[in-house]
Amino acid sequence: MSEPSSSSTPSDFDQFYTATxxxxxxAVYAATGDLAEAExxxxxxxxxxxxxxxxxxxxxxxxxxxxxxxxxxxxxxxRRARNRMRAHFRHGPPPDLPDLAPDRVALxxxxxxxxxxxxxAVVLHHLLDLPIEQVxxxxxxxxxxxxxxxxxxxxxLGSHLADADADTGSFANADADADAKAPAPHPPTCHPKGVPxxx
Numbered sequence: 001m002s003e004p005s006s007s008s009t010p011s012d013f014d015q016f017y018t019a020t021x022x023x024x025x026x027a028v029y030a031a032t033g034d035l036a037e038a039e040x041x042x043x044x045x046x047x048x049x050x051x052x053x054x055x056x057x058x059x060x061x062x063x064x065x066x067x068x069x070x071x072x073x074x075x076x077x078x079r080r081a082r083n084r085m086r087a088h089f090r091h092g093p094p095p096d097l098p099d100l101a102p103d104r105v106a107l108x109x110x111x112x113x114x115x116x117x118x119x120x121a122v123v124l125h126h127l128l129d130l131p132i133e134q135v136x137x138x139x140x141x142x143x144x145x146x147x148x149x150x151x152x153x154x155x156x157l158g159s160h161l162a163d164a165d166a167d168t169g170s171f172a173n174a175d176a177d178a179d180a181k182a183p184a185p186h187p188p189t190c191h192p193k194g195v196p197x198x199x
Contacts, residue, residue: 013053017046020063023128024070031123032074033112045070067128068138075116110160118153121146 021042028038045066049056056062111119117139124135125146132150136143 012057013050016062020066021046024067027067027123027128028070028074030108030111030127031071031116031119033108037074038070041070041074044073064134064138067124071120071123071138075120106160107157110157113160114153114156117141118149118156121149122153122157125150 024045025035025038025042028041029035032038032041048069049062049066053062056065111122114122120139121135124130124138125132130138132143132146136146139146
């Protein structure tokens, strides 16, 4: 692995990583629904950024480049592993999901039902607060295409989140810090009247 030239300082990269990594993992996790894949994609994106650190910082803020690479890696991995993930989701979420507020968990669950391009648009615009024009640049489509994706995604998410008793009034509420004070997770509200016994 090549390293940046001597003009780059490891402390600059370390500070950048510390300031941005947690939020990027959360965004990629929201886009894929798979924490392990999100962490892998983000780590690979930072490794690639380290190799190009001088060029990235010379061009301005390296955050959009790292975010774009991480999302592309994650989506590519997600597509390759789609069947495996479907089987995984049928068996329920893993027991060691990160400590997320209930509204964030509901949003991530609802995002899984969207097409990848819609999910990416929602994550970039609503969770990371990027303007539509920047989302268009980072995803390589027109602003009109981003607006269409967001509109369709909001309609689909609205019904999912309403079913989950989540707040559909503002997706920005779902971007609250996972460490923020939130009500304790509660069991599903659906209680079947009759559950057949085994045997």
